[in-house]
Amino acid sequence: MSRFFLQNMDKGGSIFLAIIAGLAILIPALNLLVPAGSAFHIPTSTMSLWGKYLCYALLAISLDLVWGYCGILSLGHGAFFALGGYAMGMYLMRQIGSRGTYGNPILPDFMVFLNWQELPWYWYGFSSFPFAMLMVLAVPGLLAFVFGWFAFRSRVTGVYLSIITQALTYALLLAFFRNDMGFGGNNGLTDFKDILGFNVQAQATRAALFSMTCVMLIAGFLIARGIVVSKLGKVVIAIRDAESRTRFLGYRVDRFKLFVFTVSACMAGVAGALYVPQVGIINPSEFAPANSIETVIWVAVGGRGTLVGAALGGVVVNYAKTVFTSGFMAPYWLFALGALFVFVTIFMPKGILGTAQQLWEKRRKPAPAATPEPAPAE
Amino acid sequence: MRILSSLLRALALATLLALQPGAAAAQGGDDAFARFGADSFSDTNRAIEILITSAHPQAAPIIEALAEGRLLAGGGPVVIRTTDGRFIDARTGAALASAPPGLAPVRLNNSVRRGIQAALGGLGLLDPDTARRILAAEAVFKSRDAALLPVLEGALAKETDARAKAALRQAQAAILVAKADAPPFDRIAAIDVLRERGDQDALATLRSLPAESSASLKEAQARAVSDIEGKLALWRAGQNLWYGLSLGSVLLLAAIGLAITFGVMGVINMAHGEMVMIGAYTTFIVQEVIRTSAPGLFDYSLLIAVPLAFIVAGLVGIAIERGVIRFLYGRPLETLLATWGISLILQQAVRTAFGPTNREVGAPNFMSGAFEIGQLAITWNRLWIIVFAILVFAALLAILKLTPIGLQMRAVTQNRRMASAMGIRTGRVDALTFGLGSGVAGLAGVALSQIDNVSPNLGQSYIIDSFMVVVFGGVGNLWGTLVAAMTLGVANKLLEPYAGAVLGKIALLVFIILFIQKRPRGLFALKGRAVEA
Amino acid sequence: MSVNTTRRVMLGAALAGATVLGSWLPAAAQETIKVGILHSLSGTMAISETTLKDVMLMLIEEQNKKGGVLGKKLEAVVVDPASNWPLFAEKARELITKDKVSAVFGCWTSVSRKSVLPVFKELNSILFYPVQYEGEESERNVFYTGAAPNQQAIPAVDYLAKEEKVQRWVLAGTDYVYPRTTNKILEAYLLAKGVAKEDIMINYTPFGHSDWQTIVSDIKKFGTAGKKTAVVSTINGDANVPFYKELGNQGVKATDIPVVAFSVGEEELAGIDTKPLVGHLAAWNYFQSVKTPENEAFIKQWKAYKKNDKAVTNDPMEAHVIGFAMWVKAVEKAKSFDPDKVIDALPGIEAPNLTGGISKMLPNHHITKPVLIGEIKADGQFDVVSKTDLVPGDAWSKHLDGSKDLIGDWVEKKCGNFNVKSGKCGGA
Structure with a gap:
């Protein structure tokens, strides 16, 4: 088993794993054990913020798996992320129990508010953590499976596929906005209290959630890497580079695509589920097509086709957003962000990581050298 | 719609007065000018009513100015600002050199606007301009004020323009349908007129048929309603x-x-x-x-x-x-x-x-x-x-x-x-x-x-x-x-x-x-x- | 230091230099007291919220000219949550923990308030929320300076029923919690007043709805039942312009079917040709056209600050004016910027509003306000046609089953949802 995950681990991957593993232990330790006055103390808010970034990193990895390695440009990955988030949110809502504003032991506040008399059937079971976790995987996975089943069999490719994934997330956005759906409408799910009996806002819970995010990021990375370097992964990359040729060689292209797409959707769902308790709210705006497009941009900024790069992109862009939206930059941050996207696409087509690798290679071997990775075809 | 009912008298009076111009007994309207200055919507409405009932010779220009926000009041005299910027004393119609100080336009709200509309509309039934007569008939159609029926019938008898005639007839029908003491035959004919018209307003009017109407009337109404509804669905x-x-x-x-x-x-x-x-x-x-x-x-x-x-x-x-x-x-x-x-x-x-x-x-x-x-x-x-x-x-x-x-x-x-x-x-x-x-x-x-x-x-x-x-x-x-x-x-x-x-x-x-x-x-x-x- | 080192490793060369340095910049001199401004400057809500940021900057500048508060200068900290709800929570956290602000003025949509609520509770800070909202909330850390439904919706309906003799009602709104709640309250209220069920039509549209042809013609159709009809609109922000344009074009006149809106103010009208809309109504607690010395001074100050003679003022701006004045007074009363002390000092504080009255902070953290009904004029301003006395804001609606027994009282009961029947505080 470990061979599947660890074979041919390259240097970048090892460093990445080491850093994330280090963060998983170090940051909670510095937060919990070091007293607040010390220079080494990490405030809880910083930890939650980085927890959020790492959730985005996991989402970016899941997208890179389908886009960078399989050539499926999904403009709807935010939908899987949000569905995972909603599954977690529903669990958290049920945990509130009678501590809600209206004190109704069964119905969440927003249902009492809108005069709902009983819990809709699709809320059943979410009071159980294992069931909710199953749904975190199953709902996005199933949706991706059904969607992919149709789309890949009918050989919808390229731009057409991108646009219908966008239609998918847009339709879900509109649906979840409706108050009649029973997911809290525009306000979504919020005001969470407990997770597994621990207070969501407690420092220790936040530290645990952060560590859990790191663990899931590592797991996601290893799974994605395991897929990519396996024999199956070779076929997937072949599909990306020459789909018709792969088909003519006798591979059932649609099945490979479907597998990767479904795995990726589950991964995005997990990222969403970890995101919700750390951010404290899930609402339909997560389905917005703009969010999905932004995810694509993280991957491009970090480096498409390199899993570490995707994760890096997710963190860098969101960190930049945090910095740019405060202080004197606040009214102008969109200029900076927009310029970053234009700059990266024109001058760093391989993203930060790809460009860094190139520079590194160049310095090491001034001679032509280095067989470059085949450029991803459209 | 007290305004509308008072129109009847006003119009009758106006016809009389038309024979002896200049002799207008305007003193009945004096109260109106004080009310315009009171800055209260109900007073403004009452003032319009007074102007109409007393058949004040300046009623039409005053009400028009009011509609367009050109009527100035505020304690002292009431003044009309003409469209080209001159000032006229509203009471006498005499030109003024300049606007007296401290005046502000009389404010309107929707109920005042409706009063103005009704007043202008009612006055318009006998207007020489065909388009205005049609507008006035439309206004009566909507208000369905039974008091206007005699005036309407008078106008109808004199009307020569086909479109205006149709509009007046519809207005008459709208009144008749709701008027319980009208001859049943006339009311059934009125239902037919409304069915001809066939739009949503006609439907609304038909539906306002009093519940205690006779069976034959109700039947005619039901047929007309379903007829119109069918057409409207298309x-x-x-x-x-x-x-x-x-x-x-x-x-x-x-x-x-x-x-x-x-x-x-x-x-x-x-x-x-x-x-x-x-x-x-x-x-x-x-x-x-x-x-x-x-x-x-x-x-x-x-x-x-x-x-x-x-x-x-x-x-x-x-x-x-x-x-x-x-x-x-x-x-x-x-x-x-x-x-x-x-x-x-x-x-x-x-x-x-x-x-x-x-x-x-x-x-x-x-x-x-x-x-x-x-x-x-x-x-x-x-x-x-x-x-x-x-x-x-x-x-x-x-x-x-x-x-x-x-x-x-x-x-x-x-x-x-x-x-x-x-x-x-x-x-x-x-x-x-x-x-x-x-x-x-x-x-x-x-x-x-x-x-x-x-x-x-x-x-x-x-x-x-x-x-x-x-x-x-x-x-x-x-x-x-x-x-x-x-x-x-x-x-x-x-x-x-x-x-x-x-x-x-x-x-x-x-x-x-x-x-x-x-x-x-x-x-x-x-x-x-x-x-x- | 180590976290910054790890960050550096992760960020690589490209961005790290500038951005990490940015977060290292020393905080400005410690002598000032910081006030957070949490309004979207980009994204869909920028259209409404940007002016609120400006008004806060102006108020803070003005206060500093008067010598600040408790002898300390105020410093505004502006962040841009970019109409992104999770970002609101993140920025709120940043303002409180990193910038150590003493109070935050911000949020517009309900969801942004809901999103930051847990943060304010956890970190125990103060939020002043300036927008009319659906009610059903009373939190220790939040002060609601906008209208609750009983300070806007119900007086407006009363006005229509009385002055316009309206018997048939269209409740049209955007599909989110504020219109839903307001319409539920209104429906319950109208039914209780004897309006028949079939004389009420409720319609919801999505955010940013731009094609109103069908709905406007439905309204026209609904209005031809032989009874006076009015539209009560809780349509949100951006969707209003196409709605009003369609009303104007389809010839729906205020004298036939008046529309009373709860989210349309001077700012929104600035983007529309208002001539076809004359006579349609809006209900607020403030209009720019109100003639009081306070208001005229404020308008003058605002125009000078914006260096724009056409700059308009609106209701949420007034809410910030009142909220800020109350905060300053509460700080002076508590002689401290400590949130706990200020929160305890705030109820009972009075501050003049701009319409000639004195608003008071109530124990449920809402304030007293007059309700004004205005008719749209051709110049995009409102003509005030009705004004009530000061109405105390109800945190919990009396017209909803779930909340009719609840009150918020942070002075005696120390609780936001005290159930008067059971005598207990519900929830957490």
Whole structure:
């Protein structure tokens, strides 16, 4: 088993794993054990913020798996992320129990508010953590499976596929906005209290959630890497580079695509589920097509086709957003962000990581050298 | 509607007084002028009533001035400001050298406005102007004030104009239907008149038949109601179709520029919506300039804006192509990222330059209001947008089919490498194509400024729909875009009454997803090997 | 230091230099007291919220000219939550923990308030929320200076029923929690007043709805039943412009079917040609056209600050004016910026509003306000046609089953949802 995950681990991957593993232990330790006055103390808010970034990193990895390695440009990955988030949110809502504003032991506040008399059937079971976790995987996975089943069999490719994934997330956005759906409408799910009996806002819970995010990021990375370097992964990359040729060689292209797409959707769902308790709210705006497009941009900024790069992109862009939206930059941050996207696409087509690798290679071997990775075809 | 009932007496009086002009016993109206100064809506209403009942000789000009906010009061005398800026004493009609100090326009609210309408309408039944008589009859039709019946019948007897006669008759019928003591025969005839009329107002009037009416009357009413309802249902289907076409034409305008850039160059231009926004802001600037320097040209503002919007958006498009997209040849999907960045920059730039709030773009006269064909209410702005969309579509088609650059564009769409080998400078074609697509988006902006917000977010709200239209229609095919836009528009509007706005839209999105499974390259797919690349 | 080192490793060369340095910049001199401003400056809500940021900057500048508060200068900290709800929570956290602000003025949409609520509770800070909202909330850390439904919706309906003799009602709104709740309250209220069920039509549309043809013609149809009809609109922000344009074009006149709106103010009208809309109504607690010395001074100050003679003022701006004045007074009363002390000091504080009255902070953290009904004039301003006395804001609606027994009282009961029947505090 470990061979599947660890074979041919390259240097970048090892460093990445080491850093994330280090963060998983170090940051909670510095937060919990070091007293607040010390220079080494990490405030809880910083930890939650980085927890959020790492959730985005996991989402970016899941997208890179389908886009960078399989050539499926999904403009709807935010939908899987949000569905995972909603599954977690529903669990958290049920945990509130009678501590809600209206004190109704069964119905969440927003249902009492809108005069709902009983819990809709699709809320059943979410009071159980294992069931909710199953749904975190199953709902996005199933949706991706059904969607992919149709789309890949009918050989919808390229731009057409991108646009219908966008239609998918847009339709879900509109649906979840409706108050009649029973997911809290525009306000979504919020005001969470407990997770597994621990207070969501407690420092220790936040530290645990952060560590859990790191663990899931590592797991996601290893799974994605395991897929990519396996024999199956070779076929997937072949599909990306020459789909018709792969088909003519006798591979059932649609099945490979479907597998990767479904795995990726589950991964995005997990990222969403970890995101919700750390951010404290899930609402339909997560389905917005703009969010999905932004995810694509993280991957491009970090480096498409390199899993570490995707994760890096997710963190860098969101960190930049945090910095740019405060202080004197606040009214102008969109200029900076927009310029970053234009700059990266024109001058760093391989993203930060790809460009860094190139520079590194160049310095090491001034001679032509280095067989470059085949450029991803459209 | 006490005002209306008092009209009867007033009108009778007026006819009498017409015989002995000048002898007007105006003292009864004195109270009215004090009330105008009281700054209370009920007093103003009462003042109108007094003016009418006392048949004050100045009643008509005073009430007209009141309606237009030109009646000044406030303690002292009541003064009319004429449309050309002079001042007249309202009581006597004598000209004043200047307005006495401390006066303010008498304020209106909706109930005062209705009082004014009724007063002017009631006075209008005997007006020499036919159009005014018709308006007055309409006002009576709506108010159904039984007290006006004798006046109405008097007017009807004298009426010679056919249209005015019909309007008066309908007004009479509206009163008779509700009037329990009218002869049953007349009332049944009145029901027939209303059935003839056959619109929603007639329906409303018919439904107001008192519950204690006789069985035969009720039966006639029920028949008339179902008759009208049947006809209206048909008209409503037509109305929905019209709404659909109108929505479709908006979608067409928004999407057609994208169809060009997307189809010819394969560029996923996420900044397309911002080109629309630039067009709308160009319209705003044109109107601002006209407002400040040449107000007389306001009705032509859109005509002036059309070429300017095309040029401005087109130039921005060419700048984007030369500055950014040019470097991304062969990597079309990455244009999505770069243009997304550009779209963020453009949005924020407009927000910084014009502020985040909506900007007012006015409607020229020819685009305001509505007219009716049968029971179809057609608004002028929607009609003009449809016409405009068709013109833009035809012009684009002509450019593509009839001009050399169009030929080159088509060649590049079908097979870029081959076209290049034939000596077409694909780079130049790309720049021009992008400019054309962006310019057309700018044109869409001119049209959208008439029906939507002119704000930095304008483009964002259309970009997704535009992509849906282009993909549904088939990339690289203008006819596909036309059919797709109209289909989606009409389907949306036909679904809306049943499913509601949101569910209807969701249903359409699901439909597009399913449709693409069936035809993975849209309605009108391009054929040939090039599309596989 | 180590976290910054790890960050550096992760960020690589490209961005790290500038951005990490940015977060290292020393905080400005410690002598000032910081006030957070949490309004979207980009994204869909920028259209409404940007002016609120400006008004806060102006108020803070003005206060500093008067010598600040407790002898300390105030410093505004502006962040941009970009109309992104999770970002609101993140920015709130940043303002409180990193910038150590003493109070935050911000949020517009309900969801943004809901999103930051847990943060304010956890970190125990103060939020002043300036927008009319759906009610059903009373939190220790939040002060609601906008209208609750009983301070806007119900008086407006009363006005229509009395002055316009309206018997048939269209409740049209955007599909989110504020219109839903307001319409539920209104429906219950109208039914209780004897309006028949079939005389009420409720319609919801999505955010940013731009094609109103069908709905406007439905309204026209609904209005031809022989009874006077009015539309009560809780349509949100951006969707209003196309709605009003369609009303104007389809010839729906205020004398036939008046529309009373709860989210349309001077700012929104600035983007529309208002001539066809004359006579339609809006209900607020403030209009720019109110003639009082306070208001005229404020308008003058605002125009000078914006360096724009056409700059308009609106209701949420007034809410910030009142809220800020109350905060300053509460700080002075508590002689401290400590949130706990200020929160305890706030109820009972009075501050003049701009319409000639004195608003008071109530124990439920809502304030007393007059309700004004205005008719749209041709110049985009409102003509005030009705004004009530000060109405105390109800945190919990009396017209909803779930909340009719609840009150908020942070002075005596120390609780936001005290159930008067059971005598207990519900929830957490």
